[in-house]
Amino acid sequence: MPHISARLTWNEEIGPGHHLMAAHAPQIAAAARPGQFLHVRVGPTHDPLLRRPFSVLRVDEASGQVWLLVKVVGRGTRLLAGMAPGAVLDVMGPLGCGFPEPPPGEEVALVAGGCGVAPLIFWADRIQTTFSHIRVVSILGAATEDVMVCWLDLAARSDEFYATTEDGSAGERGLASDALRGLLARRNFAAVYACGPRGMLKVCAELARGAGVPCFVAVEEAMACGVGACLGCVVPAAGGGYLRVCSDGPVFAAEALDWEALAT
Amino acid sequence: MPHISARLTWNEEIGPGHHLMAAHAPQIAAAARPGQFLHVRVGPTHDPLLRRPFSVLRVDEASGQVWLLVKVVGRGTRLLAGMAPGAVLDVMGPLGCGFPEPPPGEEVALVAGGCGVAPLIFWADRIQTTFSHIRVVSILGAATEDVMVCWLDLAARSDEFYATTEDGSAGERGLASDALRGLLARRNFAAVYACGPRGMLKVCAELARGAGVPCFVAVEEAMACGVGACLGCVVPAAGGGYLRVCSDGPVFAAEALDWEALAT
Amino acid sequence: MRGEAGLPPVDMSVKVGPLALPSPVLVGSGTFGFGEEYAPYCDLARLGAIVTKAVTLRPREGNPGPRIWETAAGMLNAIGLQNPGLERFLAEKLPPLVAAGHVVIVNIAGHDVEEYVKLAGALDAAKGVAAIEVNVSCPNVSRGGIEFGRDPAVLGELVRAVRGATRLPLIVKLSPNVSDIVPLAAAAMEAGADALSLINTLLGMAIDARQRRPRLANVTGGLSGPAIKPVALRMVWQVWQALRPPIIGMGGIMTGEDAAEFMLAGAAAVAVGTANFVDPTSASRVAAELEDFCRGQRINHVSELTGGLQV
Amino acid sequence: MRGEAGLPPVDMSVKVGPLALPSPVLVGSGTFGFGEEYAPYCDLARLGAIVTKAVTLRPREGNPGPRIWETAAGMLNAIGLQNPGLERFLAEKLPPLVAAGHVVIVNIAGHDVEEYVKLAGALDAAKGVAAIEVNVSCPNVSRGGIEFGRDPAVLGELVRAVRGATRLPLIVKLSPNVSDIVPLAAAAMEAGADALSLINTLLGMAIDARQRRPRLANVTGGLSGPAIKPVALRMVWQVWQALRPPIIGMGGIMTGEDAAEFMLAGAAAVAVGTANFVDPTSASRVAAELEDFCRGQRINHVSELTGGLQV
């Protein structure tokens, strides 16, 4: 978990407000596991003050590059997305736990909502290289076609790929979780891995439980420290109490979380 | 006194920590008078919060450019000096009063200390074009040769030019005010115009008064509004009370200020 | 989104107690001079009222410089109530504002109850004053307002006396440098205030470590700007929860959305202060952005925001 | 400038009342966990002491999320004293810190005097606790410390009781949410405190205008970071001027120069809090920068800074 200066090498707007960015950070590229995140300073002054967490989308160990997908939602992501290649990023990472190894079985389902595609691309890639006996079935949901970014990166690393949009502008009309519902009814997944909005995660968790399939979700929550010290980023745990997204997660077994309390 | 967005067209480090910068701002270029300043935002967030004032060094009405000399002394100037051509500056100006017209006479003395050279270059230029019967005698003082910036710009607009450095690395060893002392003893200036550190201004004011020559000084003080509303930027007035640097100044007749109170 | 087709206009008029204003966006006392300096930058017609720099009975020179210092997302000031005094205010500053058709709220400060009473009486007799804002919290003048604003009994006495001297709407501007703002708000309202302004500056300090000297000649000063917004919002909400009085909220408002936050916390109107220094168009821009915000949220009347926070 | 040739080394050791520390730079309670999380980033050996997250008698779950929100140059937190409780602290958290040779200051919080007394007694009996810091100001737990920290009499009673339960150096951490910090500081010192920590967080609030909801589940939270530095400096200076007690200063310290400012205002030591989140090397970096600052200023012993402000 180094704390380093990484030179930005790529910044491309690949969809409205969606930036694909790369930084030269060989230590991180070598160490990162799918599901982990980087904690990034977005400006040189005291405002904005806190770092911003972003999932690792992909690493290129040979060139020492780490790729991120940044969606502009507020001032921090706006500043980051405005940085030009050559700029130096202050990065901590990789942080948090990654996706757990697939349980025995033939195929797994990856369900991505919007920007949640980032860690699942990395995960699909890793499954294909490290657990090559396992088939990857991916679903990517987005609101509309133009914000369905990186779908090719996910599709290229999947054995089967499904896309959904809420308005039907690409793929099936509907939600990623609708597609999962259909697949779970017909198929026998060893595990479901999901990353996206909380509502989607909740439905995925419910569907997987109904089908008796282990489900792992990557969760987002506002962070301060990113290393487990401040107790700021918690989500409610199933047995009561709280878990830290930054260090107990961001990937959790669905049954570890109290979905009732989480949804509110 | 417009409030505009101006594109940065030039940023060159002309001495250690000294940046010559230009922005495209035709309205300002047309309106600015020597001694006036621009009030510039140095970042897009709430930190740093306040604008920073900089004297106009020169305008180019034909190309609509305004030139500034920025010395890096703190975080605001560091941010500004780090901006690349193409960046958009949020600028208010020209603000404040300029140098008053030279009184009747044959020659005037311009005394610049360090960055104080900026408004005097503009003033020398304007005197040469508008009051061409008046000879400009300039003195530029700096700590050392490498921070003696823009001397050529001043010298080129002066009929006589003297340089001083504290370590003797360029020009005479000593202070700009020492050079003024010598000149005042031999010459009959219509006015002395000075811009630089307060200690230098005080000596210039005393010397000019001793010689019976009107003296005008351009003063610096931390500013908030820059337009006379906040009463934050005051200097003590000769008769008691306070004057606003931003709107009563930044150029004052030396006798308008309470030098005793100012120096502390 | 302004003027977006098909969307109804937003009614921006508000009532702050007895005071009817064309817009909920005012300016913070002391941050807008007497209005004239910002006229070239800011559309004063969009403002609900212009709140003047504090006026005192006699002219005041104010504190020596340095009077201001920038801090992280904020600034300290120790102006020290520099102002031309009541007489010159009435003769020179007020008439042009009134002639231009502005709603004028006059902020007053005094050394003792008597001075406040005299000020209020004179403003009551003047033409064109819409309301009086009583500054009981200026932390910069040693014998000044701060004691009034820290003790409910002392504050009540002051407000009662001023109330007796004028029929104009009376706004009491509270200090945030207190353990509990609610008893002070209650004391002011019980003593006859029509509305409360929340908040004045937090008392702060900055040091030049190399010179080992305070950055301000006055040593301490008032902290304002975005840095204090969370404290200001909390106080507005606390007072609103406890008393539901008419509140003018302020403290670090930079955008229309900031203004909406203050209104949701309980403010009937808001004031833009330090933001004017950062962007001279701030006050009218905040008004325009607030209107846009309402339009985007399908709010027909801006006052629907007041106290609308769901807890 | 560190290690610049010809310059003498700086003695960084300080005394905070009876407590001798190898460096004046500590960490703020609750911002450094129990030390373990920052060990990979920060050279803990450069720190004067590690101040733990608040420990309570029984384990606490803490508040529901969202617990934090970023504000301009600051952040709000409403963690709600989540901690494993005294027993597990003594069994699991304290021993590794002690084994690593760190000076450990344990921050304690309770619902009532009795809980504080029990905590102090148990820590007195434990091995390796260098001092106790009594948190009387955590604004997040409704029945929690805040009342203790707002009334001099109540505070004095608490401190006296805790004083009776331990011979360890006793540090009382005051709340800044008060009208006048000096009487509270005086009450704590008179009741037997050895030192004061100044300041805890300012009570603040943030609102999501579009959702019309508070940003924190707890509605209000504690404001920390550079935004509050001017308020913290002012309070340290006020208390120093009035009482000259041993002070641990904190509130927005990001750099060694910030630390020097607090010491000049009167602090014998300082704590780095929110800065740890921004830069995980902050605490040791601040110590190194402070040492460099002293060297640059030709100061041989860092404690020469304490109270050195020239007013």
Ligand SMILES: Cc1cc2nc3c(=O)[nH]c(=O)nc-3n(C[C@H](O)[C@H](O)[C@H](O)COP(=O)(O)OP(=O)(O)OC[C@H]3O[C@@H](n4cnc5c(N)ncnc54)[C@H](O)[C@@H]3O)c2cc1C
């Ligand atoms: C483990 C993890 C992985 C993430 N991966 C990605 C990714 O790959 N691509 C991507 O675009 N976004 C990702 N996010 C979300 C991203 O961190 C936020 O969108 C970002 O912090 C928003 O910052 P802002 O200043 O633009 O927004 P603002 O709304 O202005 O931020 C205000 C505060 O809220 C926090 N915040 C706001 N939204 C979120 C959020 N969804 N999650 C966490 N904190 C938030 C910010 O960090 C900041 O502290 C991830 C979040 C987490 C926790």
Ligand SMILES: Cc1cc2nc3c(=O)[nH]c(=O)nc-3n(C[C@H](O)[C@H](O)[C@H](O)COP(=O)(O)OP(=O)(O)OC[C@H]3O[C@@H](n4cnc5c(N)ncnc54)[C@H](O)[C@@H]3O)c2cc1C
């Ligand atoms: C009328 C006028 C004209 C000026 N012209 C020039 C110029 O042509 N070139 C140039 O390099 N500098 C000029 N200055 C000084 C310049 O404004 C400051 O150096 C700059 O504001 C420092 O900002 P900072 O953030 O880098 O420094 P910091 O020390 O970090 O600033 C902290 C605060 O103090 C204020 N401040 C610090 N030093 C000064 C100062 N000397 N004058 C005013 N405010 C100050 C800053 O504006 C800021 O609010 C001028 C100042 C004035 C008042």
Ligand SMILES: Cc1cc2nc3c(=O)[nH]c(=O)nc-3n(C[C@H](O)[C@H](O)[C@H](O)COP(=O)(O)O)c2cc1C
């Ligand atoms: C430079 C300056 C001068 C001020 N003068 C006064 C004043 O004369 N009377 C008053 O009641 N408040 C005064 N204030 C306080 C503001 O009106 C306002 O309450 C405070 O600054 C918080 O709002 P802001 O953060 O938007 O600035 C002053 C503030 C500043 C920054």
Ligand SMILES: Cc1cc2nc3c(=O)[nH]c(=O)nc-3n(C[C@H](O)[C@H](O)[C@H](O)COP(=O)(O)O)c2cc1C
């Ligand atoms: C997330 C967080 C948790 C905190 N928890 C505690 C605590 O448990 N006990 C305590 O006395 N202070 C606590 N504090 C207050 C800090 O120790 C410190 O006094 C305050 O944050 C001001 O310093 P800073 O601005 O450097 O953070 C906490 C602060 C933060 C930001």
Ligand code: FES
């Ligand atoms: S962000 Fe601090 S514990 Fe997770």
Ligand code: FES
């Ligand atoms: S900077 Fe506001 S009056 Fe000069």
